[in-house]
Amino acid sequence: MTNEEEPLSPMARVFQSPCIDYCAVTTIGFKTKIKPDVVLDALKHNVSKHPRFHSKLSDNGAKWIETEVNVEEHVVVPYIDPEEIGEDGEGFVDDYISRLTWSPLDRSRPLWDIHILNVKTSEAEAVGVIRTHHSLGDGTSMISLILACTHKTSDPTNKLSTSIPSLKRRQTASYNLRNERWFLFSTIGSTVRLIWNTIVDMLLLVATMLFLKDTETPLKGGPDVGSNPKRFYHRTVSLDDIKLIKNAMNMTINDVLVGITQASLSRYLNQQYDKKNEEDGSYPNNLPGGIRFRAGCTVNLRSEMGFKPLADMMAKDSKGRWGNYFSFITLPFSIGLQTDPLVYLKISKSIMARKKHSYHAALAYLIIKLGQKVLGAEVTARLFNRHVMNTTTCISNVVGPMEEISFRGHPIAYIAPSCYGHSQALLVHFLSYAGKMTISLAVDPTVIPDPHKLCDEMEESLKAMKAALLERGLL
Incomplete structure (x- = not known):
């Protein structure tokens, strides 16, 4: 692969600075247990289509440099002892995600990882955690990525092009006044x-x-x-x-x-x-x-x-x-x-x-x-x-999506985005x-x-x- 370089946007430069170093954490609750092999297969077929997810930062943090990606290094499936967790699934998930904020992402490779927690909580049968450096993209970008990887639960063949309403910026209201002088004032x-x-x-x-x-x-x-x-x-x-x-x-x-x-x-x-x-x-x-x-x-x-x-x-x-x-x-x-x-x-x-x-x-x-x-x-x-x-x-x-969505047969119960740093x-x-x-x-x-x-x-x-x-x- 050729090491093509692309400059970071102004806000991306800010977010990866040593004094800030923002990371986004998107917690996704699923209605079924997560199959890690399905996640790995999806990543192997799709990561190459997205430049940010197969690029790393340059040494000075000013450019994206394309690189090879070993997907297995970016997917974490921790061993979970059901007896140790007991009925406190929420507590385990909260503690696990909090511990992620202690360790920075490895800058020698693309700045993202996925954590699969097959732990039952009050809202979900399992939880997936997507951690990305904020320099990769904002909330709008990340939701677009999730939509690209999912489908409507009610219609697996539909790729959600209409699941989010089309929004336009509000135009300045027309005064529609007969008195042109008052309109001018x-x-x-x-x-x-x-x-x-x-x-x-x-x-x-x-x-x-x-x-x-x-x-x-x-x-x-x-x-x-x-x-x-x-x-x-x-x-x-x-x-x-x-x-x-x-x-x-x-x-x-x-x-x-x-x-x-x-x-x-x-x-x-x-x-x-x-x-x-x-x-x-x-x-x-x-x-x-x-x-x-x-x-x-x-x-x-x-x-x-x-x-x-x-x-x-x-x-x-x-x-x-x-x-x-x-x-x-x-x-x-x-x-x-x-x-x-x-x-x-x-x-x-x-x-x-x-x-x-x-x-x-x-x-x-x-x-x-x-x-x-x-x-x-x-x-x-x-x-x-x-x-x-x-x-x-x-x-x-x-x-977010107006209708329930699924990731390769895994219905999504909720999506909770946040940040740290x-x-x-x-x-x-x-x-x-x-x-x-x-x-x-x-x-x-x-x-x-x-x-x-x-x-x-x-x-x-x-x-x-x-x-x-x-x-x-x-x-």
Whole structure:
């Protein structure tokens, strides 16, 4: 094989820097036991079709170099003693995946591996763990890869080209006003707000990289949080409930998810500030005033947002390219107890509407790209990491298959994506799949020892919002 070289994208350069080194962990629950020979056979036939999975990083981390792949070296099937595990399948899987965060991927070969755990949990008969370096691709890319390897459970001959809805970016709404003068004034006003919002966002971005830090809360990680082992937890909720709230409140799915996250983090922090009331179940407002709590939120930069067949994403001039083609915005969360759960939704809708009326995401990506050319990759990565360290968390939402899918006769129960290597104590990922929404948390257990309570608060916040709408006759 010829050692062809290809440069890394700007975000890929950031993710493989020594001060960051992000890895993605995708946990997949299966409804049947996993047959390792089936997995190996599929990999032997498909790895060669995907350049990233048969390429390694150059010594300076700037280019991909094609190489030979021994698939057996990338598939791990550990010996599992059923008696040792007993009834605690979840505990074994949680511990196993956490241990993966202790050991880096081997940079002398392609940066991925697959772990097959034939352990029964409450949601699955077996669990597969795909670990990839984040420089290989973002969440959109990884889901496209999963789709390329699976088929609809109800129709094994269907390769899922229509299993994910085709998404397009929202166009600027037409004013459709008869009064042209008013239309002109509205356009000028909107443009001025866009410029002003962008300037403010860029000043805050630079300030956060240099000195502006979030308030120290029980969810804020310390300086060593990036190198600490992480643990992963997930909770599955109804996607239909989220859509009901979305329609009733005239919002987007992302608006609802941000509202749920704000509500659950507020409730969790309130408990942490006064644990003595935990036993009797009463939680008065113990939150200090003026908490600065910000979350990075990933933004897909592809001009075509819908999922494309893997071959189309790999095409050089594709508008839905494979790789790390995303940026981020910074959301100022409103941390506080609200007697009306719908207030969290109204706040999130306002925050998201303000952020959509800004070029923050596009300019942040451009700054990273220019920074690597002017300051070098390592300095740019350190500045990026300072922004991550000075904020509290990050949230991401990826659209998954609408119908149940299977991998070569193995039906999939859930898909839970997450990451580690980040300089934050909490990451929140959302992924929709077959009528459900999976909420995945990556936590530093030295900072957040009870992540299951965060999952509980996420679920309870969703239920409270739905109940409030039902009570008011809005559903």
